[in-house]
Amino acid sequence: MERYLFLAQRLTAMVLGPLVLIHLGLILYAVEGGLTASKILSRTRGSVGWGAFYGLFVIMAAIHGPIGLRNVLNEWTSLPKTATLIITLGLGLLLLILGARSVVAVVGLGG
Amino acid sequence: MSLDESISHQSLLKVKVWRGKEDGQWMNYEVPARENQTVLDVVSEIQRKLEPGLAYRYACRVGVCGSCAMTVNGKPRWTCRTHVKKVSGTGELTIEPLRNLPRIKDLVCDLAPFIDTWQKAGAPFSGIQTRHQEPAKVDPGSKARKAADAGLQCINCAVCYSACDVVSWDKDYIGPAGLNRAWTLINDARHGKRAETFNKAFGEGGCGSCHSQGNCTRHCPIGLSPSESITGLKKSALFGLPKV
Ligand code: SF4
Numbered sequence: 001m002e003r004y005l006f007l008a009q010r011l012t013a014m015v016l017g018p019l020v021l022i023h024l025g026l027i028l029y030a031v032e033g034g035l036t037a038s039k040i041l042s043r044t045r046g047s048v049g050w051g052a053f054y055g056l057f058v059i060m061a062a063i064h065g066p067i068g069l070r071n072v073l074n075e076w077t078s079l080p081k082t083a084t085l086i087i088t089l090g091l092g093l094l095l096l097i098l099g100a101r102s103v104v105a106v107v108g109l110g111g
Numbered sequence: 112m113s114l115d116e117s118i119s120h121q122s123l124l125k126v127k128v129w130r131g132k133e134d135g136q137w138m139n140y141e142v143p144a145r146e147n148q149t150v151l152d153v154v155s156e157i158q159r160k161l162e163p164g165l166a167y168r169y170a171c172r173v174g175v176c177g178s179c180a181m182t183v184n185g186k187p188r189w190t191c192r193t194h195v196k197k198v199s200g201t202g203e204l205t206i207e208p209l210r211n212l213p214r215i216k217d218l219v220c221d222l223a224p225f226i227d228t229w230q231k232a233g234a235p236f237s238g239i240q241t242r243h244q245e246p247a248k249v250d251p252g253s254k255a256r257k258a259a260d261a262g263l264q265c266i267n268c269a270v271c272y273s274a275c276d277v278v279s280w281d282k283d284y285i286g287p288a289g290l291n292r293a294w295t296l297i298n299d300a301r302h303g304k305r306a307e308t309f310n311k312a313f314g315e316g317g318c319g320s321c322h323s324q325g326n327c328t329r330h331c332p333i334g335l336s337p338s339e340s341i342t343g344l345k346k347s348a349l350f351g352l353p354k355v
């Protein structure tokens with residue numbers, strides 16, 4: 001399992017790298033351009049592209065973050081390894097649900 | 112405590128030595144500072160002249176056996192290969208057992224948990240051929256053989272194990288020397304259980320836990336690079352076992 005977690009963490013990091021940069025650029029663009037929430041939403045609602053972009057972002061983050069947190073917990077606490085696995089699995093699910101909710105809010109369901 | 116009157120005019124080296132087990136204490140000694148003096152010389156002088164009961168290990172005194180490893184001024188070292196001048200800018204020395212291993216007495220620690228990590232990393236060599244077959248032909252210039260050769264000189268001194276923070280945090284972590292050994296086997300065409308060794312080296316407590324900061328490599332007294340071997344293992348997770 002360790003090997004697959006290790007691979008999943010590295011591969012998701014490779015995907016997340018450019019996604020994070022685009023996301024940050026987007027924030028700068030929106031703030032500098034003085035875009036309001038409603039203007040942003042008018043562009044993202046119903047957009048398959050943004051839906052896919054942030055959908056992928058959420059999935060990658062929900063995999064990547066908890067694996068790292070599991071390593072930190074294993075090193076810094078004396079919790080048994082099954083406990084750290086359950087905690088971080090829970091965190092992954094939580095990230096997935098919260099992330100999916102925001103994607104739905106920004107893109108809208110079915111436009 | 113000082114030695115006899117005749118050397119009282121000589122400059123003295125202040126030495127703090129750990130005595131006892133985990134719950135022991137620091138003891139202070141003074142020995143003459145000499146022009147040419149290794150940390151092991153200092154320990155021997157204390158034991159012979161001041162503290163006959165002091166427990167420590169050594170064998171070869173010339174950097175071959177690796178049994179004299181201790182923590183000197185906070186860093187793991189071979190004491191027989193460490194000149195006092197190199198480490199004691201302040202004229203003071205602190206000497207304690209290696210970190211990350213159970214203490215037995217004074218400067219001696221129990222190496223069993225360290226040796227166990229080699230087994231955990233799938234270290235036993237497992238030959239494929241019988242004595243009746245031709246010896247395997249191994250190209251010394253091949254990439255795999257070079258990778259194996261690079262890590263082969265390890266003499267199990269546990270200095271790198273003692274230098275590794277991840278070992279101190281996670282008792283399940285195999286650590287640098289065991290993983291280095293696994294990498295040499297995985298690159299050895301004559302080893303019959305390459306995949307098995309790889310699975311162990313990448314199992315729980317395996318190379319995935321390594322932070323790749325290279326403290327092991329920095330402290331290895333013979334200049335091996337366990338961190339590079341670990342990087343090789345990690346890459347194999349993605350690209351498959353190296354070709355031998
Ligand atoms: S590189 Fe890895 S094995 Fe070496 S000291 Fe750091 S964590 Fe330990």
Ligand code: SF4
Nearest residue numbers: 265266268269271331
């Ligand atoms: S890799 Fe170097 S420091 Fe580590 S046990 Fe082998 S010889 Fe000692």
Ligand code: FES
Nearest residue numbers: 172174177179191
């Ligand atoms: S006593 Fe053998 S290496 Fe130091």
